[in-house]
Amino acid sequence: MLDTLIIGAGISGLSLAHNLKQNQKQILVTESQGRVGGNITSNQAGEFLWEEGPNSFAPNPALLKLAVDVGLKDDLVLADRKLPRYVYWQGKLIPVPMSPPAAITTNLLSTSGKLRALFGALGFVPPLVGKPEEETVAEFFQRHLGAEVTNRLVSPFVSGVYAGDVNQLSAQSAFARMVNLVDVGGGLLAGAILSRRGKPKPKPDPNLPQTKPGELGSFREGLQMLPQAIASRLGDAVKLNWTLNELRRTPEQNYLATFDTPAGQQQIETRSIVLTVPAYVAANLLQPLQEKVSQALREISYPPVACVVVSYPKNAFKRPLDGFGNLIPRGQGVRTLGTIWSSTLFPGRTPEGWQMLTNFIGGATDLEIGELEEEAIAQAVQKDLSKILVKPEVSPKVLAVHLWKRAIPQYNLGHQQRLATIFAGLEELPGLFLSGNYLDGVSLGDCVRRGMEKATEVEDYLAVN
Template identity: 65%
Template sequence: MELLDTLIVGAGISGLSLAHALQKEATSASSLKILVTESQGRVGGNITTVTAEGFLWEEGPNSFSPTPELMKLAVDVGLKQELIFADRKLPRYVYWQKKLQPVPMTPPAMIQSQLLSFPGKLRALFGALGFVGPAMGAGLSQQRDEETVSQFFRRHLGTEVMQRLVEPFVSGVYAGDPQQLSAAAAFGRVAKMADVGGGLVAGALLSAKNRPKKIPADPNVPKTRPGELGSFKQGLKALPEAIAAKLGDRVKLNWHLTRLDRTERETYIAVFSTPDGQQEVEARTVVLTTPAYVTADLLQSLQPEVSSALQAFTYPTVACVVLAYPQSDVKGKLVGFGNLIPRGQGIRTLGTIWTSSLFADRAPAGWQTLSSYIGGATDSEIGNLDSEEIVREVHRDLSRILLKPDVPQPKVLAVNVWKRAIPQYNLGHFDRLQQIDEGLKSLPGLYLCSNYVGGVALGDCVRRGFDRAREVGKYLQNKQSDS
């Protein structure tokens, strides 16, 4: 049995980014033996791009913020000419009291916004300037002084900002419950600003002042501006497929990890179920990029404490519903990113991305594609509905918000029910991560790299993959020095 340097389990964007970084850093003199295994028959994990009948749509992540790491990766794997960006000036909307209200993105826009009342704006201004009471209350002591997203933003910016801006954002990013999510975990930067400056404005200014100097930009990487969202001409799947193509036969599909053991030689034996029967692999290091619940099962016998902490992560059910309508069925021309819906507005859908308005060539002429998300932590019942029932719910909601009266049934492009969609950064998140880190000390050479740690966005996944690659490389170097 050949001894691998690194076994990476999972060919989602985290695992592929990690493998790419390891391969790139390895010189020809000290090339690493790497294997990436994937239980599905394709790479990309939750990235699910589909094309049919002249439409192109996403059933998982829909776009990305162009972080430096992600942009560099795209260029490295030959996708520079495939990058596309939505106009950052396109408005985002919140559906409030039967009207689509643009989200205020600047102080002048906030002043003029009809989304918040005058008292609500005044409350937000005073809170942002630091006129904020201390975190207190009986409930807080039961939470070990950890504030929920709801508690934090109500205290700092008031109830209106919480309900009309933060809550729909939480639904859009985490499909989460603001009364369960940890403010420090889910909104780490904002929470740190409040700690540093006493108020959000002062904290933002101090954070900007103390920010490390930017590394000179790579001239080969296209420049982007804040607020832009990116994709590729052929959809997000272009990125994992391009990375996998570079890795070649180092990627094995339909390999399902059934057992992981540690040897007396301080290596790991992984047993896989594959199309060619059972396969065993031995590796000096192993990186598990699998979801928390899968990783928990794999580590149950190796490290029960880590397994227990991983089992505590919750993943609510979310359905992605992609519907197409003739442009004539839509109220006016949709110009914008899309709309989010706070709870309590009589609308079950969490939000809708105006897909064919965001990126060009995503729908045939005369058609509008709308990608809606429904379910999440505040609506667990969505998992009990069949596809037709889910479409009816979404179509009814769209009829109230975006469509003309008495519009016929849409063209249904997709109903993808993600039974376990997005890991929730709920109260106790950092305690769980600490328990995991402590437990992994007994398993040197084993690493976890998934979106339940350090952010759920694609840019977070790429950055995390690069970071883990450095850790793995350093461990292998140290082991080589010791031998």
């Protein structure tokens, strides 16, 4: 009899398992693939080291603590936080303004666009027409900061984080902090001031690596080091190539899970269970147990996104790679969503004389990418790079083309209502929990934070059941 069975050995499941194991719980983590890490996919060929899923993380305290706990403190690498971000607009790479003085002088916005954003930030905002229950990201930012900020800054940011569509994403779900600022202060600037007033500054933990705002992190041999280190600590509590086929309740109100495994069919009984798989996988597993929860999970869309990693000799570039990378707003005649200048962000991951680019293409505004062959996807990216960064006559060394058929969950309109339906339905299934990036944050740090929080929920349940 297990205390907790965890389905999925991505970073959500592993961080949850780590926290439960520290408190002496009898757990098991099962994974249908032959490796841990989920979407985290680090690869190496010769002196090239690259990522095909998440590329970095914002080093929040929860993630740093987890890294230290599993012995990765000395393997942490941090990118230069001063590296500029660029937006490709009207044929030029323009730095994203990262400070008030830069916002005043930037060429990315016109004078009228800057004034519109300023007045909007101060709270001079047109009222909601018809008072809809929720706004799209485009509607929210156009109302508060104007069309230029929305099209030239917010839209490419949404492409980079969610591979999403600003006309479909819910502002309340995808930009909850920004919406809360308006609720607190009546405007973005007033809300920011009021939310900071009286809030004590958190004291840094001397046991954790000290980081600065804006820094991005990875590990010496790539992000894969984190899930591998957690799994190593968990040992035999992690089972690979175990596919969950059926989940049902026992007369004693426990859960009985039936798996296909390399050793044949296995059944596991557990007091509690946590599904950390994607929403569409959880939907199939829960359909026999709770139809409403299953249907709400099924409504969360995951558009296709391809990650294309290429490398060029240094003399192949039209300009120095002196930044984090570039994002491309829709409507600029470029299909690629954005490019991370990987060898600048984390030096030492290419042979001498080479530079590496990690490109993302597809998403909610380009669903057709999921139907293309790898060669066609690579050619589309090369065509875009020749417009922006690379001399057209130079061919790349293609290191990887990884098509994620279902990539990043979309927090589209109605997301909060879907979550309310899910959590209401779960009340009929005590001891069953969900944890995943379709809930309240898609970043690596969000997944680790959620794993810690979910461990507390599970322990509270076990304490009284």
